[in-house]
Amino acid sequence: MFLFTALAGWSWSQKGHDVTAYIAEQHLTPQARAAVDSLLEGKSMVYWANWLDNASHTPEYAYSKTWHYKNVNDGVRYEEMAPNPNGDAVTAIKSRIEILKDPATSYADKQLALKILIHVMGDLHQPMHMGHATDLGGNRVKIKYFGRDKNLHGVWDSDLVESAHKWSYTEWQQQLDRVSLEAEAAYVQGSIDDWAKQTLAIATEVYNAIPAGTDLRYDDIARWSPIIENQLLAAGLRLAYVLNGIF
Numbered sequence: 001m002f003l004f005t006a007l008a009g010w011s012w013s014q015k016g017h018d019v020t021a022y023i024a025e026q027h028l029t030p031q032a033r034a035a036v037d038s039l040l041e042g043k044s045m046v047y048w049a050n051w052l053d054n055a056s057h058t059p060e061y062a063y064s065k066t067w068h069y070k071n072v073n074d075g076v077r078y079e080e081m082a083p084n085p086n087g088d089a090v091t092a093i094k095s096r097i098e099i100l101k102d103p104a105t106s107y108a109d110k111q112l113a114l115k116i117l118i119h120v121m122g123d124l125h126q127p128m129h130m131g132h133a134t135d136l137g138g139n140r141v142k143i144k145y146f147g148r149d150k151n152l153h154g155v156w157d158s159d160l161v162e163s164a165h166k167w168s169y170t171e172w173q174q175q176l177d178r179v180s181l182e183a184e185a186a187y188v189q190g191s192i193d194d195w196a197k198q199t200l201a202i203a204t205e206v207y208n209a210i211p212a213g214t215d216l217r218y219d220d221i222a223r224w225s226p227i228i229e230n231q232l233l234a235a236g237l238r239l240a241y242v243l244n245g246i247f
Contacts, residue, residue: 012126013158014050016232018169020122021049023177023236027184028243035247039111045118046169052119064116067092068123070196071133074207078197089124090196093117093242100246118239124196125235127203127227128153138207144215152210160216164225176233187234188241195238202227 012020025045028036040048055061056068063086070088072081083091099105099113123129131137131153138152145159167175179187190198209223210216 012122012232013161015158015169015172016126016161017049017053017119017122018046019172019176019232020125020235020239021045021118022169022173023233024118024121024239024243026173026177027237027240029247032240032244032247036114036243039107039114041111048115048118049122050119051115064092067116067120069129069131069137070124071137072130072200072203073132073134078193078200089120089129090192092120093124093192096120097242097246117242121239121242122235124192125199125231126156127199127206127231128156130196130200130203131207141207141210141212143210143212146217147215152206155216156206160221160224161228163221164228172232173236176229177236179233184237187237195234198234199231202231 022045025033036045052061052064052068056064066084066086066088068089070081070090071084072078087095096113096117100110100117105113128138135141136153138156139154141152143150143152143155145155150159165172165175206224210220
């Protein structure tokens, strides 16, 4: 059974998607930047970073509802999880790349594919978007955050991100995007599936460390903030890498 994680929003908070898009913008080649600027008609990647969260709620783009995540249940290997017939984050990314690469694709279809790719690459790096179908990606795991009733998915979407740093998306980029060229190369190694598996490993760690009933507080922010920072940086660098390869 395939379930739609709708109870606590879709993905990283708006801040997380903005950070991913802005980091990616800083690493585009001149050729890729020109192509992206043309397809987005002068608007930035950040402008479109959160568009799909709203669009997926509309009849026109309802087909993309399941594209924000890829569920892998507890005890099931990544390769053995039955695919969602409506698609998932991994298949959405792969198919958008092929659409953008195809010289026969129309301008309008390339525009749409780019907007979707910008968003879903961020989603791929939010750990609970690789969560269990059985609990709606952590939406049914009831926890507390400084004594307030929350669920595991929602805390990872926004609470931990906003608690980690009170930065604008530009400040996030300025503080995180400082690694060496060698480190950048290491971040972008592997395939889309490899990147999904890395996020799945973090999701497994999260489930083990934060069972239902946990009350997250300052020590937990300190523990998870470096992982959030790493995931946002990885998402941005990988998005740029993919776009540079396409264009």
